Structures are given as C-alpha cells and as structure tokens.
Amino acid sequence: xxxxxxxxxxxxxxxxxxxxxxxxxxxxxxxxxxxxxxxxxxxxxxxxxxxxxxxxxxxxxxxxxxxxxxxxxxxxxxxxxxxxxxxxxxxxxxxxxxxxxxxxxxxxxxxxxxxxxxxxxxxxxxxxxxxxxxxxxxxxxxxxxxxxxxxxxxxxxxxxxxxxxxxxxxxxxxxxxxxxxxxxxxxxxxxxxxxxxxxxxxxxxxxxxxxxxxxxxxxxxxxxxxxxxxxxxxxxxxxxxxxxxxxxxxxxxxxxxxxxxxxxxxxxxxxxxxxxxxxxxxxxxxxxxxxxxxxxxxxxxxxxxxxxxxxxxxxxxxxxxxxxxxxxxxxxxxxxxxxxxxxxxxxxxxxxxxxxxxxxxxxxxxxxxxxxxxxxxxxxxxxxxxxxxxxxxxxxxxxxxxxxxxxxxxxxxxxxxxxxxxxxxxxxxxxxxxxxxxxxxxxxxx
Numbered sequence: 001x002x003x004x005x006x007x008x009x010x011x012x013x014x015x016x017x018x019x020x021x022x023x024x025x026x027x028x029x030x031x032x033x034x035x036x037x038x039x040x041x042x043x044x045x046x047x048x049x050x051x052x053x054x055x056x057x058x059x060x061x062x063x064x065x066x067x068x069x070x071x072x073x074x075x076x077x078x079x080x081x082x083x084x085x086x087x088x089x090x091x092x093x094x095x096x097x098x099x100x101x102x103x104x105x106x107x108x109x110x111x112x113x114x115x116x117x118x119x120x121x122x123x124x125x126x127x128x129x130x131x132x133x134x135x136x137x138x139x140x141x142x143x144x145x146x147x148x149x150x151x152x153x154x155x156x157x158x159x160x161x162x163x164x165x166x167x168x169x170x171x172x173x174x175x176x177x178x179x180x181x182x183x184x185x186x187x188x189x190x191x192x193x194x195x196x197x198x199x200x201x202x203x204x205x206x207x208x209x210x211x212x213x214x215x216x217x218x219x220x221x222x223x224x225x226x227x228x229x230x231x232x233x234x235x236x237x238x239x240x241x242x243x244x245x246x247x248x249x250x251x252x253x254x255x256x257x258x259x260x261x262x263x264x265x266x267x268x269x270x271x272x273x274x275x276x277x278x279x280x281x282x283x284x285x286x287x288x289x290x291x292x293x294x295x296x297x298x299x300x301x302x303x304x305x306x307x308x309x310x311x312x313x314x315x316x317x318x319x320x321x322x323x324x325x326x327x328x329x330x331x332x333x334x335x336x337x338x339x340x341x342x343x344x345x346x347x348x349x350x351x352x353x354x355x356x357x358x359x360x361x362x363x364x365x366x367x368x369x370x371x372x373x374x375x376x377x378x379x380x381x382x383x384x385x386x387x388x389x390x391x392x393x394x395x396x397x398x399x400x401x402x403x404x405x406x407x408x409x410x411x412x413x414x415x416x417x418x419x420x421x422x423x424x425x426x427x428x429x430x431x432x433x434x435x436x437x438x439x440x441x442x443x444x445x446x
Contacts (some may be wrong), residue, residue, distance in 0.1 A: 006331055011293065014032050016334040019118050026068060027060045028110040029082055031214065034058035036101055039209035046096040053093035054086070062089050078148040079103035100198035100206075102191050102321035104314070108226040109187030111326065112216050115234065116185040118330040119177055122241075125337045126174050130446040132345055133167035136160070136441035141435050144427050145262060145354040146365065153365045156358060156427035159349065160438035166248055173241045174446070184234045186226060187216040193313040196222040224314035228307045231326065235304040238329045239297055245336045246294035249287035252343065256284045263355045266346035286343050290336045297332050300325045320392060358427050363402035364392045369430040370406065370421070375417040389412065 006017070018024060034055040041051035055061065063085045081328045083423070087094030112126035141160030146153050162220075189207040190196050211218040219226050231254035255263040267282045305319040305327050358365065367388045374384040393407060395402040403425055406412050416424070423429050 001084045010193040012331045012335050023060050026065050028113045029106050031057035032106045032109045035210045036214040039206045042209055043205055049094045050093035051219050053090050057089040104225045105189050110433050112185050112187045122334050123177055127446045129341050133163050135444045137163040139439040141438035143351055146358050155362050158434045161434040164438045164441035178236050180233050185228045186219045186221045187211050188222040188226055190222050212280055218265050232305050232308050235301055235329050238333045241303040242294035242297035242333050243370050245340050246291045249290040253284045253287045262350055290339050293332045293336050300329050363425050366425045367392050369424045373424040374415055
C-alpha cells in the first residue's frame with residue numbers, strides 16, 4: 001500500500017519516477033550482471049554461449065521482481081536473491097552468473113547508471129529553464145520595478161535584470177552538475193574488499209570492459225564499495241540547486257503579497273480553489289510547495305555526508321540510508337524544478353503596480369541619484385550624503401514629496417536646475433547597466 005507522497009503519485013514527474021521505480025532498479029542490476037558475463041567471455045573466462053544466454057535472460061520480463069522478492073524473503077539478501085533468480089532462469093549457464101563479483105559491484109554500478117540518467121534529465125530541465133529565463137529577461141529588460149534590500153525599498157531595477165540574476169544562477173548549476181559527472185558516474189568490478197582477487201588474472205580488463213559496455217567510467221580504485229564522497233558531492237549540489245529554487249519561489253511569494261502585488265502565480269479562475277473556506281484566496285501554493293520540498297532535499301545532505309564514514313573496507317550503514325537519499329534527492333529536485341519552470345513560464349506580471357510601488361516613498365528612493373548629481377557639480381560626496389539623509393527624513397516626517405523638499409532647499413537648487421532635479425528623480429534614468437545586463441544574459445548560449 002503506498003504511504004509516502006512520492007509513492008502515492010503526489011510528487012514527482014513520470015520521467016524521473018520511472019528512473020527509480022523498482023523494475024528499473026532491478027533491470028539496471030541485471031544489466032550489470034549481463035555486462036559482467038559478457039566481459040568474462042571476452043577474456044576467455046567463460047563460454048561465449050553462456051554469456052549470451054545470461055544476457056538474453058537478464059531482463060525483468062524473464063527475471064520477475066516478484067520472484068526476486070520471494071527468494072529474498074527466504075535468504076534475507078537482496079543481491080543474492082537477484083543472482084539466484086537470474087541463475088535459475090539461465091539453466092546450466094547460470095553457473096557463471098555473478099562470477100568473481102561482490103554485491104556492491106552490482107549495486108554501485110547500478111547506482112551510477114541510475115544517477116547518470118537522473119542527472120541527465122535534470123540537466124535538460126535546467127537548460128530549458130535557462131532559455132525561459134532568457135526570454136523573460138529580454139521581454140522585461142526595461143520593466144522598471146523597485147529593488148529591495150532588507151525588505152525595504154532601495155533603488156530601481158528592472159524585472160528583466162532580476163530574471164537575469166536567476167538565469168546566471170541556473171547556469172552555474174549546469175556547470176556544477178557537468179563537472180561532478182566524472183567523479184559520480186563511476187562503476188566498479190573489484191570484488192570483495194576491492195582487490196579483484198575473485199576476478200582472476202584478467203580482472204583489470206574485465207572491469208574496463210564492463211564499464212565500456214555500460215557507458216560508465218571505472219573507479220580508479222575502490223574497496224568493497226565506491227567511496228561515498230562521490231555521492232556526498234552530488235547530493236550537496238542537489239541541495240544547493242534546491243536552495244536556489246526555493247530562493248526564486250520565495251521571491252515570487254513575497255511579490256505576490258497584496259501589499260506588493262507585482263508578480264503572481266497563474267490561477268485557473270474557472271476551476272481552481274484557493275481555500276476551503278475563503279472564496280477570495282489565490283495562494284502561491286506551487287511556490288510554497290517548492291519551498292517545502294527544497295527543505296527536504298537539504299535535509300538529505302547530512303545523512304549523505306555521514307555515509308562517507310565507513311568501517312574499514314565497508315559496512316552496511318550506507319545501504320539503508322541511500323535507499324531513501326538517492327531517489328528522493330533526484331525525484332524531489334527534478335519535480336521542484338519542473339514546478340518552477342511552469343510557474344515562471346506562466347507568471348503574471350503587473351507592471352502598473354510596480355510603478356505605483358516605486359512611488360510609495362514619495363521619491364525618497366532616488367536620494368542616491370540626487371547625491372550623485374550633486375557630486376558631479378563638485379559637492380563633497382560625504383556632505384551630499386548627510387544633506388540628503390536629513391532631507392529624506394523631512395520628507396518622511398512631514399509626508400511631503402521628496403521633490404518639493406529638495407526644491408525648497410537653497411543649497412540643492414543652487415547646484416541643480418529644476419530639469420536636472422526632475423531627471424535625477426526619474427527612476428527610468430537611474431537603472432545603471434541593468435538593461436544591458438539583462439540583454440547580455442538573453443544573448444548567452446545554454
């Protein structure tokens with residue numbers, strides 16, 4: 001009976017769930033066993049006919065998951081159960097199944113096959129997300145909005161600039177995942193404790209052949225397991241990616257608040273319900289879901305790092321934890337990424353509200369612009385800063401437009417003409433290189 005929300009189908013894309021479903025897992029392990037038999041035949045250790053028979057039978061269509069489980073209930077060992085199920089399906093050729101291997105030759109190599117496929121899927125989504133952010137950056141490169149620091153109005157930016165910031169972050173995630181593949185997508189065929197003793201005189205060549213056939217890189221050296229710093233690196237990177245997704249989602253949630261009202265998740269007005277009791281509610285629930293799931297992913301980082309610690313050449317402490325960590329990390333990151341792609345693709349933008357919000361401080365957010373205009377007239381920067389600090393307080397306390405306060409100040413008006421002051425107070429004139437930076441991002445290749 002399904003219990004966890006991944007199992008019930010609530011979370012996860014069909015594409016990623018297929019990578020980690022039970023049948024796929026068993027098939028990957030069978031693929032490793034078939035490759036091992038083929039390699040033995042290549043070096044002359046076993047008859048070619050036996051390897052061909054093992055390869056033909058190494059399929060979940062023949063070796064049923066139910067049969068493997070039935071054997072495991074009896075012998076209490078998952079890999080040995082798979083070996084027995086495959087051997088019995090191969091008749092006399094079954095004598096050569098798993099020859100010279102240890103359990104984690106099969107498990108860790110199957111892990112690499114699954115992780116390579118899973119991360120490939122995530123990388124494709126990241127590239128797609130990058131293209132979407134490029135389009136948004138280009139479309140909104142000149143859409144002026146208030147930049148905020150400490151939750152307070154700071155200086156004007158553009159929405160396209162914000163999208164470009166997110167886009168470069170996604171680009172870095174692509175680079176990180178590309179870089180870790182060489183270390184993470186590795187298999188092994190080294191036998192008990194890693195000495196390859198059971199594989200005989202052709203051990204090194206057998207490992208090379210197995211990995212070549214499976215499209216993996218062979219670990220440079222291993223004990224009875226592939227060392228877990230490899231998985232630790234990957235899950236840390238997935239945790240960082242999840243944190244970026246939560247960062248984007250949190251920004252949208254903040255900007256959707258009625259007090260701000262600048263960005264909104266799409267809402268299917270014809271059918272979607274925001275609250276079971278409040279008919280008016282339109283919650284940013286997709287972004288909230290991304291935030292919640294991202295926290296789960298970060299929670300997987302610590303046990304994965306703890307799994308690096310191993311007694312001697314191996315112990316079993318990693319096994320139970322990794323059955324959760326590796327599938328969950330990949331499934332939840334992929335799912336959260338798919339959600340954010342959909343949110344940003346269909347994001348609703350209220351440009352008029354953005355302009356209205358800029359005016360909430362009666363022009364005081366343009367104080368730096370006025371200060372810089374004064375410095376260009378020869379005013380000491382520190383003196384200009386202190387003067388404008390005091391004048392912004394006057395504007396705020398007396399609830400007067402900042403422009404009026406400035407125009408009544410003889411020192412300011414002695415340095416700036418009314419047109420110069422008006423230009424300095426125009427948010428569209430104080431965007432720096434924001435538009436150009438958004439354009440530069442929009443032109444990049446993913």
